[in-house]
Amino acid sequence: MDSISPKERLFRVFDKKSIDRPPVVCPGGMMNAAIVDVMNSTGHTLPEAHHDDRLMAALAEDVYTHTGFENFGIPFCMTVEAEVLGSEINFGTLNCEPKIQTERFADASQVEYKDINQMLKQGRISNVVQAGWHLSHKNADVPVIGNLTGPISTAASVIDPMNFLKGLRKDREGSHKVLDYVVDFLIAYAQLMIEGGATVISVGDPTATGEILGPKMFKEYAVTYLNKLVEGIGKTGTPVIVHICGDLGSVKQYILEIRSQAISTDAKVNLRELKEEYPSLVTMGNLSTYMLEFGKPEQVSVQAKRLVEQKIDIIAPACGLSTSSSLDNIKAFTQSVKEG
Amino acid sequence: MSNTENDFHQKLSDAVVNxxxxxxxxxxxxVVASGFDAYEAIDKGLAKGMERAGVLFEEEEYFIPELLMCSDAMYAGLDVLKPHIKTDEQAQKYKIVLGVIEGDTHDIGKNLVKIMLESSGFEVVDLGRDIPPAKFVEKAVEIGADIIGLSTxxxxxxxxxxxVVDILKEKNIKEKFKVIIGGGPISPAFAKKIGADGYSGNAAGAVRLARDLCGVVQ
Known part of the structure; x- marks a missing residue:
């Protein structure tokens, strides 16, 4: 019974309204499904698509068409932000995602504060925004998810990560100043994506985990700046998904404080238990990406149906997908959710 | 009142933990000015402090920022004391080649493992991040490493x-090196599956694993 569109279904979840079945999405960015199988069959390939709005949109459409995920997701990396903020990027290959080659600054005190409006004209920002525009005109029934690298991860991609983490203790004032700046930039970038046609913003912040930061710093930095970001984006009325990597463990107590419309988690988290503990939480996740790469379609299918049975609100991969995951596994995943 | 050697050891250990x-x-x-032994001060002071910090990390009292700050304190002391170690005290050290596998530039975990191994007396050759598998083997052969440590x-x-394990097998030199692996998505089952010699879920565990594999009495 697919009487409602993928976009409407997803938005009904954010609004906590009833739905026929959960949406199955793969937001993009850190969690994108631009697998080698898809790229080779269509010829719209990475790394070229990182730099070209039409190619980026075409690849996002390929992913949507071939995998069965019910959204368009852009971009296909986590480096757009750090590039504009000054870091050197290695754009990777067909099967290897872009990465930070060298962080621009040694520590927080060295960060140069640039004009945000100027930065929005640089790097690949306009490509991503434009790709969103193309996609929003391709199929209005499909949500366009614009992806952001979260505040802590962006800061740790611009400042040497070891020094950044030490700075959270050693130089709190400097750390807060940098994070404020990073979030202001992220909000402005998100607003551009939304003006361009993005209907949802998804934030992945893999450095902002309880395992890395511990509960005290997770609250002081991650919760504070994720919320600043969510609120800044929220002014446009656009829903925000926040993905938290790793086990929630010691930071589970702060999950309800994050004011995004949905929380996506890693495979380590038992989403059923999390839902029981926090019934008001809109949960997203968390099919093992290890299984998507190394499992068999039947196993994937069983796990996908289990997530549906557990009434996980939005079904999605738990983490970044391997580019060598098989299309058969991903199709088994999305079809199983759609069949219920 | 002047400090005894033991006082210094305790204070050094505390400085690292704090x-x-x-x-x-x-x-x-x-310590140097008082004529006390530099090696002992490292072993019973700085390294002891780092071991305590490692315990606090495992107990989730300390997290990565704290452990990094502790290691800064350890290295600050080490820089002063190292030149004063008497040569006959420099025991044969076990060597480890360490790095993050190609395709991944996340090296926080690897850096923690390096810190903990170094503070436990291992000689660590850190290849860095985003390293092709063949490079690990090449380096391990070159320096006659005991262990190859892989993180992702x-x-x-x-x-x-x-x-990495396959290359070692192809070259018929697998038995010369112990391969240990760790990192977010890794499990003991995966280690077994690929033929690695051990797995650790965290930096302190990596030290125990390395000691075990080298036959160091703990």
């Missing part, structure tokens, strides 16, 4: 770990 790098450096200078945070790069 993340006080300036104190660790000045205490180390005092990304499921996408786990195959590179298998590649």
């Amino acid at each position: 993340m006080e790098d300036a104190a660790a450096a000045s205490l180390s200078q005092e 945070l990304m499921t996408t790069t786990m195959d590179g770990m298998r590649a």
